[in-house]
Every structure is written in C-alpha cells, then in structure tokens.
Amino acid sequence: EDRMNLLKPSIEDMKQFNKERSPKISPGAVDLIHCLQKNNVPVYLISGGFRSYILPKIKELNITPENLFANKLMFYFDGSYAGIDHREPTSDNSGKATIIEDLKSKFNYRTVVMIGDGVRDIEPCPPADICIGYGGNIVRPVVKSKADWYVMDFKEIADSYGKC
Template identity: 45%
Template sequence: MATLFELKDLFRNANAVCFDVDSTVIKEEGIDELAKFCGVGNAVAEMTRRAMGGSLTFKAALTERLALIRPSRQQLETLISDHPPHLTKGIKELVRKLHERNVQVFLISGGFRCIVEHVANRLNIPLTNVFANRLKFYFNGEYAGFDELQLTAESGGKGKVIRLLKEKFGFRKLVMIGDGATDMEACPPADGFIGFGGNAVRQQVKDKATWYITDFDELLRELEHDNFKMKQNNIYF
C-alpha cells in the first residue's frame, strides 16, 4: 500500500483522475433525491446506506431501489430541471486546474447517466468521459428497467471501467476519488485512492483510506504547491 507521501506525489503527477459523483462531485445522492421526488425516500435511503457501507452488493441494491422508485422519464426530467444537483465546493476549480495540467478527468458513477451528464456539462467534462447507468423507458415514458450491460451496473463495476480506461489509453498514474466502499474497491486497478468525506462520511472508507480529505481545497493546494515548485526550478535551474 502506498504511503501518504507516495499518494500525494502520484496525485500531483497523475495523467488521469476519476471521480465518483454522488456525495463526491455533487452534494446529494442522486438516487435518493429521485426516490424522495417519487415518494419513496426513506426506504431507498436505507438501501443506499447499506450499499455504501459495503453490506449489500451494488447490483442488488440498484435493482431493489429502482424496483421501488420506478421513475418515469417525465419525473426524471422534472427532477433535473426543477431540482438540479448541487456541485460540491471546490470541485469546479479542481477540475479546471486538472484540465490546465492536461490531466484526463472522468466521472464514474453508479447513478444515472442523464443526471451525471448534466453535471459533466457544468464541469466542462466531455460526455465521452462519463460512465454511469442508463435507465430504460417504454414509449409512453414509464419505467422499463435499466441497462444491465453497463459496467457501472455490475458489482465491482467502477474497477472494471478503470481497467478498461488503462487498457485503452495506457494510463500509468490513475487516481480514483470518492466517498464510498465501491470507490475504494476500485484501487487496484486504480493506482491510488483518495477518500472524500466532505458530504457524507462512510466510516469504512475513513478508517481504511491512506489519504482522506473533507475539502477539495486540500487537493487544489497540492497542485498549487507543485506549480510553485516548478516555477522555482525554472528560475534557478
């Protein structure tokens, strides 16, 4: 396992950074917000807690929760337009800084692609860098299930996405950032994991993560410190 020093060095020199979305890039758990909007909030929130704590496989939790919610296309569109997700403080600046350093930024979510694409557009992340679950609807707009062929619909799906990215692009320094057990389990194949507790604290992640942060400003400071050192080197050497 990498030391804190090694992990910080890896982050400063990363060629790809993958973010979880719910309770990391955004303040909410998207599926919980959809459940509340559809009138089954309490039951679904309990399932989410069990899934994020690692006591229930992701695919089983997703299937159970969606069977309760059964969202229509209209409900989903209304949720996004009337109650758009709130970006976590500092994430916009962090993504912009990573882009300036030519770091590839990906969003890997067990949530729903329509919501995650909305978030990606606000962060100037190309939609080709979005991996999330697709809901299916009948012609009349009623819920028809979800696409079970998506990697993100599987247990361990985030790790499978990261393995695919590394094979496709040859990333050698890829960092995963997230709040939940499914994010931590994606390392390996991710080369490093940073736990995030700024919106929700998952005790298992807090206890086991070598680097655990509660504010994205900490990562921004790492990058700014790195830029300062590079400027010094350019001046004196």
C-alpha cells in the same frame, strides 16, 4: 436497482425530478477539475448514479459525455420504466474497477487516482493506483480507514498537486 423497480418512475417523473433537484457539486471540485484539465490530466466521472441526472452538470465541470460513466435508465415507447441498462459497467458492483481497468488498458495510463466519498469509490483500488477518500459532504468511517489519503476539502488535493 431494487429501489428503482419499486418506484418504476416514468420518463416524465425523471424529467420532473431532474428539473427540481439538480446535482450538487462539492466546493472546490470545479477548481480542482479545471486545474487538472489545464495541466492535460484527463478527468473522468464514474458514478453509480444516473446518466440523465448527471449529464446536465458535466458542462460546468468541463467533462465531455464520453468521459462520463454512469447508469442508464431505460423506458418503453410509452414512457413507462423498463429498467436499468445492464450493458453499462456501472450497473454492476465491480463496475468502477472494470472501467478503470479498461481506461488504463486503452490509454496506457501509468497512474490512476480515484476520488470519492463512498465505499464503491474505494473498492477499485486496485486497479486504481491511489484512492482518495472525500469527507466534505459526509464522513464514512470505512472510507476514511480504507483510503490511501483522506481529505475534507478538494483544495487539499489541489494544493498537494502544486500546479493549481
């Protein structure tokens, strides 16, 4: 948030940024997500990034907007930057854990698996039951040491699941 307050991007700045820099999807992620969905496993995307940046990519992942949890940027009527919406749980350091707790409570999930490459992806264990660290983009030693399982490729997860 501090960086965004320094930059104070307008809505036009963000539209231009989104047009020039589409989020990259890691190799194997689409196949894993589609396999899980085909087997009726709910998939959520919980990110500390910005909803407006991620939203265009979730179609490729077959994830509905309701299953996307991310920060929302706010703008004034003139298009100037107003801040980050603090009503979103992802705006807080413990937001991912809060979201997982809410999902477990709402849907009575027995097992929730969190997959991620950052420290904030490993912190919500618990309430997530299993945390899988991912090093395919960048290897972070703290993620590698704290994860229940560490993979370099999403195919490792798909192969272990056995239904893909």
